[in-house]
Amino acid sequence: MKKKEMVEREYCDECNKPEYIDKCLSCGIEHCYNCKKKVGKVYPYSLWAGGSREAYFCSRCIENPQSHAKELLTAYRQMQEMGNQYKAICADFDKRAEELEQRINELRKENKYIPKWQKE
Numbered sequence: 001m002k003k004k005e006m007v008e009r010e011y012c013d014e015c016n017k018p019e020y021i022d023k024c025l026s027c028g029i030e031h032c033y034n035c036k037k038k039v040g041k042v043y044p045y046s047l048w049a050g051g052s053r054e055a056y057f058c059s060r061c062i063e064n065p066q067s068h069a070k071e072l073l074t075a076y077r078q079m080q081e082m083g084n085q086y087k088a089i090c091a092d093f094d095k096r097a098e099e100l101e102q103r104i105n106e107l108r109k110e111n112k113y114i115p116k117w118q119k120e
């Protein structure tokens with residue numbers, strides 16, 4: 001049996017291709033994965049998790065969000081800023097721990113009171 005089916009497809013508002021799209025949470029414009037990177041930005045929902053609560057905003061709305069989305073965009077931007085700070089702190093912390101590790105190694109080499117069998 002043959003049947004004709006109507007299939008609804010989503011098209012990207014930027015490149016006009018039938019792709020999986022995301023809506024800008026401010027103006028509702030729909031962009032595909034590739035265009036999202038070019039004409040907008042995806043914001044993280046938390047420091048750890050990605051997924052469905054991530055937010056997409058188009059460049060125009062990032063500059064000038066519609067009033068209903070202003071607070072939401074601000075919150076998402078703050079979350080992203082926290083993520084950046086967190087990464088910077090971690091990198092700094094790692095670096096300091098590594099330096100300390102090296103220092104300990106040097107000190108242990110100089111330490112004459114370590115029994116011989118423990119020396120390398």
Ligand SMILES: [Zn+2]
Nearest residue numbers: 012015032035
């Ligand atoms: Zn596109």
Ligand SMILES: [Zn+2]
Nearest residue numbers: 024027058061
């Ligand atoms: Zn928008």
